[in-house]
Amino acid sequence: MSAVKTLFLSVLILSVTGSVALAEPMISNGEGSWSFWSSGGNAVTPTTARPAPPVAPPAPVTPPKPVPVAAPVFTPPPSPPATPSISRFSSSIPAGGKADAYLNFSSGPYPEANVMTTGGAQPWFTSPVLTKYFGGQTPNSEQQAEFTNSVLDHVNQTFQLSGGLAPKITLDPTIPTNHTLSVVSGTSYGPNPNAIGITNVGNNGFSFIDKLSYGSTLDELEWAVAHNVSHELMHAFGVGGHDDQSGDYLDAASAKWEMLTSPSTRFSDAAIADMRSKAFAPNSGGFMSGLELEGDLEILAPPVPEPATWALWGLVVSAAVVQRRRQSRRKTN
Numbered sequence: 001m002s003a004v005k006t007l008f009l010s011v012l013i014l015s016v017t018g019s020v021a022l023a024e025p026m027i028s029n030g031e032g033s034w035s036f037w038s039s040g041g042n043a044v045t046p047t048t049a050r051p052a053p054p055v056a057p058p059a060p061v062t063p064p065k066p067v068p069v070a071a072p073v074f075t076p077p078p079s080p081p082a083t084p085s086i087s088r089f090s091s092s093i094p095a096g097g098k099a100d101a102y103l104n105f106s107s108g109p110y111p112e113a114n115v116m117t118t119g120g121a122q123p124w125f126t127s128p129v130l131t132k133y134f135g136g137q138t139p140n141s142e143q144q145a146e147f148t149n150s151v152l153d154h155v156n157q158t159f160q161l162s163g164g165l166a167p168k169i170t171l172d173p174t175i176p177t178n179h180t181l182s183v184v185s186g187t188s189y190g191p192n193p194n195a196i197g198i199t200n201v202g203n204n205g206f207s208f209i210d211k212l213s214y215g216s217t218l219d220e221l222e223w224a225v226a227h228n229v230s231h232e233l234m235h236a237f238g239v240g241g242h243d244d245q246s247g248d249y250l251d252a253a254s255a256k257w258e259m260l261t262s263p264s265t266r267f268s269d270a271a272i273a274d275m276r277s278k279a280f281a282p283n284s285g286g287f288m289s290g291l292e293l294e295g296d297l298e299i300l301a302p303p304v305p306e307p308a309t310w311a312l313w314g315l316v317v318s319a320a321v322v323q324r325r326r327q328s329r330r331k332t333n
Contacts, residue, residue, distance in 0.1 A: 093168055099175050100167040100280040101233055103155070104182040105148045111180045111204045118190040127185035127209045133218040147222060151183075154226030154263075155233070158250065161266040167237070167280045178282040179236040180204045181229055197228050199235035202282060207232055214257045224260040231255075234271060238278035243270035 093099050107123045125144050131137060148171055159165040187208055189198040199205025212224040231250055242253040251271035259265050
């Protein structure tokens with residue numbers, strides 16, 4: 001009896017519980033394809049949820065307009081100062097003017113070379129006296145220009161020191177001139193091979209660079225050439241003699257090496273007066289009126305004893321030593 005009651009009560013409880021569960025609806029969240037229950041609880045309606053409206057794409061971002069940037073301006077570095085070119089010619093002669101003398105440092109021709117010189121005149125820059133200062137090589141054109149311009153400057157200085165004389169002297173062969181003074185190598189004056197220069201008075205002349213071999217520097221050689229050229233120009237300007245007899249001035253017949261290389265060397269007052277009177281003019285009679293050679297200046301070099309002289313000096317010294325020994329022995333005895 002109790003078992004029947006128990007069973008009945010269980011069936012009753014289960015039926016009440018099932019009806020309550022069917023009353024709860026399922027609500028869709030609107031996403032996807034889901035099924036849900038109606039509010040009546042007794043019918044199922046399958047459906048498909050509407051798709052969500054498409055999300056609008058973000059508006060395109062307009063890139064900012066590029067700000068124009070000026071291209072950098074390239075400023076080249078300042079160029080080093082140009083090396084001043086050395087002029088081949090140095091001259092104060094105005095255009096269209098005439099020079100009193102032309103210093104001929106060219107490769108020829110050399111006016112009156114066949115009359116005054118022997119050996120065949122060669123260019124001055126081939127002389128061993130010069131090339132020894134350039135490692136035995138012929139100096140290049142720039143080095144030659146430096147040398148010749150220095151010589152011209154020294155010649156002008158020599159005349160300026162001599163009472164302010166100012167002959168118009170040029171290195172430019174294109175300028176008309178009254179006299180030509182050629183500086184050459186491999187050449188001599190036949191009657192006096194020791195002469196360092198020769199000139200046809202009132203006309204043209206020569207300086208023999210090979211004879212100026214006593215120097216130890218290029219500067220000494222430049223001064224020696226300049227003073228030799230100045231001496232020969234004195235004769236080219238019409239002075240036929242050697243006014244100075246003391247040997248202290250450039251117009252002497254012979255010169256010490258120290259005088260040829262000293263920047264203070266000048267002409268004597270007598271020679272200065274002679275040149276002023278000639279006014280650097282050419283020989284009025286012309287070359288064909290007669291040949292008057294002058295200017296065979298020589299260098300008074302220190303004498304070198306000959307072997308016989310050395311032997312004689314040795315005998316004298318030996319005899320003196322023997323004599324002293326004999327005297328010493330006598331005193332001892």
